[in-house]
Amino acid sequence: MAQQPGARGLVFNEPLIFEHGRKGRAGCDVPKSEFPEIDPATVAPPSMLRGPLEGLAEVSEPEAVRHFTRLSQWNYGVDSNFYPLGSCTMKYNPKVNEAAARMEGFAGLHPLQDASTTQGALRVMYDLEKMLCEVAGMDAASLQPAAGAQGEFAGLLLIRAYHKEKGNPRKKVIIPDSGHGTNPASAALCDYAAVTLPSGPDGLIDLALLEKEMDGDTAALMLTNPNTLGMFEKNIKKVCEIVHAKGGLVYGDGANLNAVMGKARFGDMGIDVCHMNLHKTFSTPHGGGGPGSGPVLAKKILEPYLPAPRVTLRDGVYGLDFNRPKSIGALNAFWGNFGVYLRAYAYVLTMGGSGLKEASETAVLNANYILAKLRGAYHVPYEGTCMHECVLSDKFQQEHHVSTLDIAKGLIDRGFHPPTIYFPLIVKGAMMIEPTETESMETMDTFIAAMKEIADVAKTDPESLAAAPVTAKVKRLDETQAARQPDLRYRR
Amino acid sequence: MEYPDGLHYTKDHEWALEEEGVVTIGITDYAQSELGDVVFVELPEEGTVIKAGEPFGVVESVKSVSDLYTPVSGEVLEINGDLESEPELVNSSCYDAGWMIKIAVSNKKELGELLSADQYADYIKSLK
Numbered sequence: 001m002a003q004q005p006g007a008r009g010l011v012f013n014e015p016l017i018f019e020h021g022r023k024g025r026a027g028c029d030v031p032k033s034e035f036p037e038i039d040p041a042t043v044a045p046p047s048m049l050r051g052p053l054e055g056l057a058e059v060s061e062p063e064a065v066r067h068f069t070r071l072s073q074w075n076y077g078v079d080s081n082f083y084p085l086g087s088c089t090m091k092y093n094p095k096v097n098e099a100a101a102r103m104e105g106f107a108g109l110h111p112l113q114d115a116s117t118t119q120g121a122l123r124v125m126y127d128l129e130k131m132l133c134e135v136a137g138m139d140a141a142s143l144q145p146a147a148g149a150q151g152e153f154a155g156l157l158l159i160r161a162y163h164k165e166k167g168n169p170r171k172k173v174i175i176p177d178s179g180h181g182t183n184p185a186s187a188a189l190c191d192y193a194a195v196t197l198p199s200g201p202d203g204l205i206d207l208a209l210l211e212k213e214m215d216g217d218t219a220a221l222m223l224t225n226p227n228t229l230g231m232f233e234k235n236i237k238k239v240c241e242i243v244h245a246k247g248g249l250v251y252g253d254g255a256n257l258n259a260v261m262g263k264a265r266f267g268d269m270g271i272d273v274c275h276m277n278l279h280k281t282f283s284t285p286h287g288g289g290g291p292g293s294g295p296v297l298a299k300k301i302l303e304p305y306l307p308a309p310r311v312t313l314r315d316g317v318y319g320l321d322f323n324r325p326k327s328i329g330a331l332n333a334f335w336g337n338f339g340v341y342l343r344a345y346a347y348v349l350t351m352g353g354s355g356l357k358e359a360s361e362t363a364v365l366n367a368n369y370i371l372a373k374l375r376g377a378y379h380v381p382y383e384g385t386c387m388h389e390c391v392l393s394d395k396f397q398q399e400h401h402v403s404t405l406d407i408a409k410g411l412i413d414r415g416f417h418p419p420t421i422y423f424p425l426i427v428k429g430a431m432m433i434e435p436t437e438t439e440s441m442e443t444m445d446t447f448i449a450a451m452k453e454i455a456d457v458a459k460t461d462p463e464s465l466a467a468a469p470v471t472a473k474v475k476r477l478d479e480t481q482a483a484r485q486p487d488l489r490y491r492r
Numbered sequence: 493m494e495y496p497d498g499l500h501y502t503k504d505h506e507w508a509l510e511e512e513g514v515v516t517i518g519i520t521d522y523a524q525s526e527l528g529d530v531v532f533v534e535l536p537e538e539g540t541v542i543k544a545g546e547p548f549g550v551v552e553s554v555k556s557v558s559d560l561y562t563p564v565s566g567e568v569l570e571i572n573g574d575l576e577s578e579p580e581l582v583n584s585s586c587y588d589a590g591w592m593i594k595i596a597v598s599n600k601k602e603l604g605e606l607l608s609a610d611q612y613a614d615y616i617k618s619l620k
């Protein structure tokens with residue numbers, strides 16, 4: 001068996017920065033000012049005087065550097081090892097994207113500069129919208145939403161504006177029970193009642209049930225395809241027809257786009273509006289690694305309502321159009337998370353159309369490889385081939401009183417970030433594994449070996465898994481106590 | 493698993509106990525064991541009028557968040573304030589100290605549509 005990556009390293013303890021250093025210590029000498037010092041009390045009103053500052057860290061440069069280096073060594077990211085967190089598409093983020101985002105001409109821009117001096121930046125936004133529309137089969141886009149959840153919010157606001165203009169905003173949004181938690185939350189924020197649609201026995205939308213639920217009060221159906229069980233909604237065209245027949249619209253949660261790029265397009269399936277997660281599919285750092293971006297993309301009928309401003313191209317000149325009377329308004333400070341656009345833009349250009357397609361093919365192949373290798377050792381709740389992620393459960397291990405949580409903790413000891421656990425909610429003890437296309441067969445094989453070893457240990461030595469992790473810096477946490485009595489604040 | 497006689501049960505795993513027009517509601521032993529350690533319970537305000545089958549609150553455990561559905565319609569007379577500081581009562585005493593709300597039932601007939609202890613036990617077996 002290949003050696004597993006987990007080991008006991010030289011791991012440092014590290015207090016908070018405030019517990020380092022001593023009063024008066026500084027990292028650098030500031031030269032004496034050439035201007036005379038003035039006592040602020042002589043020039044500013046008392047309400048603006050802040051008094052002496054207490055509690056700031058006073059440390060030397062090496063103390064500061066070691067502090068943050070040590071903290072970074074506790075971290076786990078795609079740059080350290082495999083990160084199979086299902087529904088999160090933790091693919092490797094190519095460093096060339098970082099080079100693009102750091103180019104001085106972009107990094108030094110101010111959003112309020114005159115458009116005549118920001119043509120390049122506006123062109124990136126304009127072209128990126130076009131590229132994303134092509135991938136999704138949509139007509140128009142706004143890059144503004146700062147994450148997937150805000151993209152959903154924007155999309156539902158578009159739907160609301162559309163129905164409202166027709167005279168009735170309608171009352172509810174139907175969401176399959178396999179949906180992500182952000183879906184009902186977005187519906188509620190847009191003042192819609194979220195109605196749950198139970199999945200059929202095959203894990204897909206039950207057409208008869210949908211037909212029954214769908215009525216003139218329903219503003220939209222919100223779904224993701226492939227769904228959160230990692231299965232393709234093969235009746236999607238029929239699903240859209242049922243919703244459209246009653247005047248409703250279909251929202252596509254694009255979180256799982258990594259399975260179908262260049263293969264199938266939301267627009268062609270009949271979906272009216274969707275979002276994409278640039279921070280997942282288009283390989284920009286996420287999960288504490290950087291801000292997100294969840295562009296909203298729509299068919300022509302919804303274009304008038306898109307967030308303002310829109311990027312325009314007229315006679316070869318790029319500009320920003322604020323005059324959008326039907327727009328749902330602005331969703332973000334300035335023009336959104338521009339640094340993410342640059343990374344996504346670089347990603348699309350370096351991959352090319354055929355590269356994106358190959359990425360999806362490999363992502364699906366990798367997930368099926370893991371599913372095929374772990375079938376038997378773990379229970380597979382919904383049989384068949386999967387898309388870009390597979391779902392297993394702890395049913396076999398439960399016989400030995402080993403749970404999904406124990407398996408996840410056991411993976412930490414073996415050097416792997418655990419998969420997504422207890423999601424989707426409709427699978428008891430779910431483990432959702434999304435390898436992405438960027439992992440080699442060797443990496444997946446060491447992960448598979450670790451999973452199989454854990455399945456063996458669950459039979460022979462279940463207690464050891466109940467104690468895991470033992471090699472991690474922090475041992476098994478008391479999650480119940482942490483949730484019941486959270487201790488969130490630093491006290492000196 | 494324990495499902496006391498004399499209580500009415502729902503397929504959403506709530507129980508209901510009727511005493512002189514007042515119905516006490518909580519979640520079953522099966523529900524608390526499936527949820528795992530309960531860390532938070534959100535309950536409606538007293539005086540709220542709720543309809544059978546509609547959500548009246550939320551129960552959150554370390555694993556998941558679930559809606560609570562009322563088995564009968566009526567006005568909320570009282571809520572179990574202890575659950576705010578001691579949500580673990582739902583795990584340790586789901587039929588007693590872990591009760592959730594008391595409702596002035598508006599239509600006693602609704603109780604007749606709920607499951608008996610035996611029927612509920614059979615239903616749980618069918619889920620396995």
Ligand SMILES: Cc1ncc(COP(=O)(O)O)c(C=O)c1O
Nearest residue numbers: 087147148149180182253255292
């Ligand atoms: C299916 C699905 N929809 C929506 C979201 C929300 O995206 P974000 O976390 O960027 O807000 C996620 C995030 O994990 C997701 O997996």
